[in-house]
Amino acid sequence: MKNRKTRLAGMLGASLLLAACGTSGTSSSAPPGAQGFTPPKLEALKALGQPEGQLNVLAWPGYAENGSNDPKVNWVTPFEQQTGCKVNVKPFGTSDEAVTLMKTGQYDVVSASGDASLRLVASGDAEPVNTALVPNYADVQPFLKDKSWNSVGGTAYGIPHGWGANLLTWRTDKVTPAPNSWSVMFDANSPYKGKVIAYDSPIYIADAALYLQAHRPDLGIKNPYALDDKQFTAAVDLLKQQRPLVSEYWSDYLKESQALKNGDAVVGTAWQVTVNLTKGEGAPLESAVPSEGATGWSDTWMVAAKSAHKTCAYKWLDYIISPKVNAQVAEYFGEAPANTKACAEMTDKTLCDTYHAGDAGYAAKIAYWTTPIPQCLDGRTDVKCKDYGEWTKAWTEIKG
Amino acid sequence: MTAVSAFFYRKPRLRLGFLLSAPLLWLGLAYLGALAALFVTAFWHTDAFTGQVVIEWSLDNFKTLFTDAVYRTITFRTVGIAALVTVIDAVIAFPMAYAMAKLASPRAQRILVIAVMTPLWASYLVKAYAWRSMLSGNGALSWLSPGYGVTATIMTLSYLWLPYMILPIYAGLDRLPDSLVDASGDLGARSLRTFRSVILPLTFPAIVAGSIFTFSLSLGDYIAVKIVGGTSQMLGNVVYDNIGAANNLPFAATVATVPVVIMLVYLAAVRRTGALDNL
Numbered sequence: 001m002k003n004r005k006t007r008l009a010g011m012l013g014a015s016l017l018l019a020a021c022g023t024s025g026t027s028s029s030a031p032p033g034a035q036g037f038t039p040p041k042l043e044a045l046k047a048l049g050q051p052e053g054q055l056n057v058l059a060w061p062g063y064a065e066n067g068s069n070d071p072k073v074n075w076v077t078p079f080e081q082q083t084g085c086k087v088n089v090k091p092f093g094t095s096d097e098a099v100t101l102m103k104t105g106q107y108d109v110v111s112a113s114g115d116a117s118l119r120l121v122a123s124g125d126a127e128p129v130n131t132a133l134v135p136n137y138a139d140v141q142p143f144l145k146d147k148s149w150n151s152v153g154g155t156a157y158g159i160p161h162g163w164g165a166n167l168l169t170w171r172t173d174k175v176t177p178a179p180n181s182w183s184v185m186f187d188a189n190s191p192y193k194g195k196v197i198a199y200d201s202p203i204y205i206a207d208a209a210l211y212l213q214a215h216r217p218d219l220g221i222k223n224p225y226a227l228d229d230k231q232f233t234a235a236v237d238l239l240k241q242q243r244p245l246v247s248e249y250w251s252d253y254l255k256e257s258q259a260l261k262n263g264d265a266v267v268g269t270a271w272q273v274t275v276n277l278t279k280g281e282g283a284p285l286e287s288a289v290p291s292e293g294a295t296g297w298s299d300t301w302m303v304a305a306k307s308a309h310k311t312c313a314y315k316w317l318d319y320i321i322s323p324k325v326n327a328q329v330a331e332y333f334g335e336a337p338a339n340t341k342a343c344a345e346m347t348d349k350t351l352c353d354t355y356h357a358g359d360a361g362y363a364a365k366i367a368y369w370t371t372p373i374p375q376c377l378d379g380r381t382d383v384k385c386k387d388y389g390e391w392t393k394a395w396t397e398i399k400g
Numbered sequence: 401m402t403a404v405s406a407f408f409y410r411k412p413r414l415r416l417g418f419l420l421s422a423p424l425l426w427l428g429l430a431y432l433g434a435l436a437a438l439f440v441t442a443f444w445h446t447d448a449f450t451g452q453v454v455i456e457w458s459l460d461n462f463k464t465l466f467t468d469a470v471y472r473t474i475t476f477r478t479v480g481i482a483a484l485v486t487v488i489d490a491v492i493a494f495p496m497a498y499a500m501a502k503l504a505s506p507r508a509q510r511i512l513v514i515a516v517m518t519p520l521w522a523s524y525l526v527k528a529y530a531w532r533s534m535l536s537g538n539g540a541l542s543w544l545s546p547g548y549g550v551t552a553t554i555m556t557l558s559y560l561w562l563p564y565m566i567l568p569i570y571a572g573l574d575r576l577p578d579s580l581v582d583a584s585g586d587l588g589a590r591s592l593r594t595f596r597s598v599i600l601p602l603t604f605p606a607i608v609a610g611s612i613f614t615f616s617l618s619l620g621d622y623i624a625v626k627i628v629g630g631t632s633q634m635l636g637n638v639v640y641d642n643i644g645a646a647n648n649l650p651f652a653a654t655v656a657t658v659p660v661v662i663m664l665v666y667l668a669a670v671r672r673t674g675a676l677d678n679l
Contacts, residue, residue, distance in 0.1 A: 096647065099647060100647045103647070243631060246631050247548060248548055255627075258536075262533075262537045262538055262539070263537040264537045264548065395641075396633075396641065397470045399631060399633050400474075400632075400633070
C-alpha cells in the first residue's frame with residue numbers, strides 16, 4: 001500500500017515537472033490593424049423581419065428603466081406596446097461584467113462603453129450594425145459617429161447613445177471648501193481619510209493616470225489609457241497610496257448612494273445619476289469636473305452576434321435614441337444625449353447646456369473609457385503599453 | 401418481478417451496487433467531475449484582450465499565485481478571518497447549546513432549537529445588508545462600529561454561521577448522559593473540573609464538527625466581505641473578480657484550489673478526533 005502511494009506521488013511530481021517545462025510566456029497574438037486587431041468576419045443585418053416578440057437588454061443602470069426603480073420612470077413599456085417585443089432588462093455595474101455577461105449569448109443588445117466595445121468586437125460577441133436600418137441615426141451628433149470605440153475600419157459596430165464624465169462628488173456639509181481638484185481623493189494628507197469612495201474596476205487606474213498627467217508632467221502621460229511601464233507603475237503606486245484613504249470601492253451605484261447618504265463616505269467618484277438619486281433622498285451633495293479633467297464614457301448600443309431577436313434589437317436601437325426617449329434617458333441618467341433633436345424634448349431646457357451636449361470641443365476634453373492594448377493608443381511606437389490583462393492584475397494588487 | 405427481486409436477494413453485493421449506482425453516478429459525474437473539470441481549467445489561460453480561454457498547458461497561473469505577495473496576504477487574511485469566526489462562534493455557541501441541552505425543559509428545548517434555526521430561513525443577503533446598515537455611520541450599532549473592514553466582516557460572518565455551530569454542539573451535548581456529569585460531581589469534582597475533564601473531551605468532536613462548517617463557509621465567502629468589508633478582500637473576492645470582472649476563468653480556478661487544499665489539510669488534521677462521525 002505504502003509502495004503504491006509513493007509511486008503515485010512520483011508520477012504526480014513527474015507530471016508537474018513536465019507541465020513546468022511547458023511554462024509559456026504570454027504571447028501577443030493580435031495582428032496589427034487600425035486599432036491593433038482584426039475583428040472576426042461578421043455580417044450586419046440586411047433587412048428587418050417580423051419582430052420576434054422578445055428582447056433581452058443588457059444595460060447600464062438607468063439606461064433601460066421599466067418602472068421597477070421608480071414607477072414614473074418607464075420607457076420600456078411604451079416600447080413593448082409599440083413593437084410587441086417583450087423586454088427583459090439586466091443592469092450591470094462595470095464594463096467587465098457586461099463583457100462577461102455578453103459571452104453567455106443570452107442578450108440581444110448591450111449599452112457598451114468604450115472600454116467594453118472593442119473587446120466585444122474583437123471576441124466576435126458583437127456584430128456590425130446596419131445604420132440604414134436605424135432611421136434616427138441620421139440625427140446623431142456627427143462628433144460621436146465613426147469613433148475608435150464604436151467602429152473598426154469604417155464599419156459601424158453600434159449606435160451612439162450618450163456621453164458624460166465620472167464626476168468628483170462630495171457632501172457639501174462635510175467637505176469645505178468645495179474641492180476643485182482630485183487631490184482630495186489622492187493626496188496622502190487628505191483631510192477626508194477613510195471617507196473616500198472610489199470606483200471598483202481596473203479602468204479606475206486611468207483616473208490616477210489622469211491626475212498624474214496634470215501633477216507629474218515629467219512622466220509624459222498623454223493618454224491615460226496608454227501607459228508604458230514607468231507611467232503605469234506611477235499610477236499603480238498612487239492608487240496604493242490612496243488605499244488607506246478609501247472607505248470602500250463601489251461597483252454598485254446604489255451601495256455608493258447609501259454610503260454617501262449615511263456619511264460613511266463624503267467624497268468620491270460618482271455618476272450624475274447617483275448624485276441625482278442621492279440628492280433626491282435628501283443628502284446635500286454636489287459634483288463637478290475638477291481642474292484636471294475627468295475620465296468619462298461615450299456609450300454605444302451594440303447588437304449581439306448570437307442574438308435570436310435581431311429585428312427587435314434594431315427596433316430597440318432606433319427607439320432608444322429617438323429624440324424623446326434619448327432625452328428621457330439622458331435626463332434621468334444625467335448625461336449628454338447623442339441625438340441632436342433630443343435637447344428640444346427635455347423637461348429641463350438647460351440640461352443640454354449643462355452637459356455641453358452639442359459642444360464637440362468639450363466632448364473632446366473628456367478621457368473616454370477605452371480598452372488599453374499593447375499598441376499604445378497615443379501613437380507611440382517605441383514602447384509597449386500595458387494591456388488590460390495587466391491592468392486587471394494590478395487592480396487586485398492595489399486592493400491588497 | 402419476483403424473479404428479479406429473488407436474483408438480487410441471492411446476490412447481496414450486486415444488490416448494494418445496484419442501489420448505490422445512481423448516487424455514485426451523481427457524486428462521480430456531477431460533483432467530482434465538475435470539480436476535476438474546474439481544476440483542469442487552472443492550467444489554461446485567457447487572451448487578455450478578447451477574454452477567450454486559450455487551451456495551452458502551463459503552470460503560469462500557479463506561478464503567479466505563489467510569487468505575487470498579494471495572494472499570500474489575501475490567503476492569510478482569509479484563513480485568519482475564518483479561524484477567528486470559528487473561535488468566536490464556538491465561544492458563543494457552547495453556553496447556548498449547553499443551556500439548551502442540559503438546563504431547558506423538553507418543551508423549551510424544542511422552541512430553542514427552532515429559535516436557533518429561524519435565521520437560516522431568512523435570506524443571507526438581507527442579513528448581511530442589515531449588518532451593513534447597523535454598522536453604518538448613523539446605524540443602530542454606530543457607537544461600537546469599527547467601520548467597514550475586517551472587524552465588521554468577522555462580526556457579520558460570526559452572526560451568519562452561528563447556527564451551524566450551535567446545532568452540532570447541541571446534538572453532542574444531548575448525547576452526553578447526565579449520569580456522567582452527576583458521577584463526576586459525586587466523586588468530588590467542582591463544576592470547572594467536570595467541564596474540563598468530562599464535558600469538554602466528550603463534546604470536543606461535536607465542536608470540531610461545527611468548526612468544519614463555520615471554517616469552510618467563511619473560507620469561501622465573498623458576499624459579506626463585499627457588503628461590510630470596506631476595501632478588504634478575501635479569497636472568494638479574488639475568484640469572483642477574476643470571473644466577474646477580468647473574465648479569467650483559468651486563474652479563478654487556480655485561486656479556487658487554495659481553499660480546497662486548506663480544507664483537505666484541515667479535515668485530515670481533525671479526522672482523528674472523530675469529528676467526521678459527528679457530521
